[in-house]
Amino acid sequence: MSNPKRQIFEHLAELARTLGHTHRLELVEHLAQGERSVEALAQLTGLTVANASQHLQHLRRHGFAQTRRDGKRVLYRLGEGPILDVLAAFRRLAEHNVAEVREVVTAYFDRLDSFEAISREELAQRLQERSITLLDVRPQDEFALGHLPGALNIPLADLQQRLADLLPDQEVVAYCRGPYCVLSFEAVAELRRLGYRVRRLEDGYPEWKAAGLPVEAVS
């Protein structure tokens, strides 16, 4: 069929199939944090290097990833275009339609976070007012690749020992890799137990960056 609609549908289906695998979704989440080598991505996802490489190439062929060479390593980063919008749309659909997702979200996430998450817009304003402490609970290396301006990096594992870095009277907003990243949920739960006023950012660093808001990196 030379029907142009058919051709387009075939390409849309290819894009959908590319997101139709857990490993690739996970790789995309990591790519959204910043540039990474194949080996680093393989470690982060628990895949063999060859397997990670194949999935990454699959992502690249369909525009979800881009690469550049740095010495003997190849660095992958998130592709251009509204990739995170597609994932956000899927997320909304899943939360609406898939009973198991609703269950996981309410059973796990809502239990940890009974209060409303804070939106990007509200956060931006509170940052201007300097009325909150912004807490990035991702590992140090991800923080170094890029983070929200003025954020304090305390990886979740170090939180107990570094409470002194937090002003006790100021509200804390914690964020991490994205909407389903558990780090910030755990951080909120832990800090609440200790009596802090804490909320989560409703999504994470990649969405903030994709929205065109300013970011910082460790130079």
Next chain:
Amino acid sequence: MSNPKRQIFEHLAELARTLGHTHRLELVEHLAQGERSVEALAQLTGLTVANASQHLQHLRRHGFAQTRRDGKRVLYRLGEGPILDVLAAFRRLAEHNVAEVREVVTAYFDRLDSFEAISREELAQRLQERSITLLDVRPQDEFALGHLPGALNIPLADLQQRLADLLPDQEVVAYCRGPYCVLSFEAVAELRRLGYRVRRLEDGYPEWKAAGLPVEAVS
């Protein structure tokens, strides 16, 4: 892994895989027009009944379709939730990233439609002003299932013979099944050749309905 993120990614991947097949995308497009029997959908897509039934059940299992029984037929309709938003996000990503899609869109669609398409918002206003003729170029039976208020139904095939139904001095807005439906493009091209002022609605009936705007059906 009991990691809740993994569980959710597995469900997201299933949703994506469900959209990862041309036939199912096409079925979804037809479901978005209104309720249809399995046999009708099989005919519209050129599939065997058994094959269409299997794809439809696949869609239903994942929330993209719902059914009700009407006598000895089973009627499928679009599922609830932001399904069209997911498709719209994919479309934007494809137009941004997939060279072939950009090519098809510019080579085929833009050639036929050199002027800007009209947005839902503008259309709603122009309808209030009664300053346009709204033309639904889908087949009669789809029109009967539901259409924009005040639309005139002239299936593309009948357009030549029914020009008398159009006011010659008033601008025409044509629409059909959705953004990649060729009917309205063809109609615009044909009417332009005949000297009418015509534009396309930027998307189609399902998106209008999904936006919560009023629709009519033949009772």
Next chain:
DNA sequence: TAAATATTCAATTATTCTCTTGAATGATTC
């Protein structure tokens, strides 16, 4: 109650995808 109709189910085959393995390529360092 039997026949007719619409849909679904089950079994089979063909196709496509995924992962593993080991070798090949490209770039750096010694």
Next chain:
DNA sequence: GAATCATTCAAGAGAATAATTGAATATTTA
């Protein structure tokens, strides 16, 4: 230039998905 390191490629086994066929189910009509 040889050795090393990171990534990619190529081949093959195994798993999942898709289309076809014919039988089974549920509902209506005769």
